[in-house]
Amino acid sequence: MDRVFIEGLRVDALIGVYGWEREVRQTLMLDLVMAWDNRVPGMSDDVTQALDYGRVAEAVAGWVGESRFQLLEALAESLAQKLMDEFEVPGLQLTIRKPGAVASAVSVGVSINRGLRLGAENSA
Numbered sequence: 001m002d003r004v005f006i007e008g009l010r011v012d013a014l015i016g017v018y019g020w021e022r023e024v025r026q027t028l029m030l031d032l033v034m035a036w037d038n039r040v041p042g043m044s045d046d047v048t049q050a051l052d053y054g055r056v057a058e059a060v061a062g063w064v065g066e067s068r069f070q071l072l073e074a075l076a077e078s079l080a081q082k083l084m085d086e087f088e089v090p091g092l093q094l095t096i097r098k099p100g101a102v103a104s105a106v107s108v109g110v111s112i113n114r115g116l117r118l119g120a121e122n123s124a
């Protein structure tokens with residue numbers, strides 16, 4: 001299956017398990033790889049037949065910005081379900097990074113695959 005991807009989507013969110021994390025917004029970085037048959041928009045040159053990455057990025061930023069989960073895992077599950085329901089994405093890989101959460105690491109986070117498998121070579 002072909003893919004449409006979004007890399008390094010930066011969104012501020014209320015997320016975390018500790019008390020102080022319920023008071024301040026923290027920056028998350030999202031990478032999204034979504035299964036999509038690009039042959040149809042490739043032939044028609046029509047954005048309405050494409051998985052419009054601009055619309056997806058706007059929707060994801062809105063959902064994340066309004067969310068109040070404790071765990072990155074819970075946010076990831078919620079986003080995956082919304083993308084499959086509202087954009088009819090058949091499968092996806094989602095990575096959410098929380099830079100700064102562990103001072104000695106460049107970044108930490110979670111990555112999930114849901115729906116149709118994207119294949120062994122999961123990079124965009």
Ligand SMILES: Nc1nc2c(c(=O)[nH]1)N=C([C@H](O)[C@@H](O)CO)CN2
Pocket residue numbers: 015016017018021070071072073098101102
């Ligand atoms: N697997 C996870 N581990 C941890 C999470 C998480 O969301 N998933 N969250 C925290 C804290 O909120 C941490 O980010 C505060 O710095 C700890 N571990």
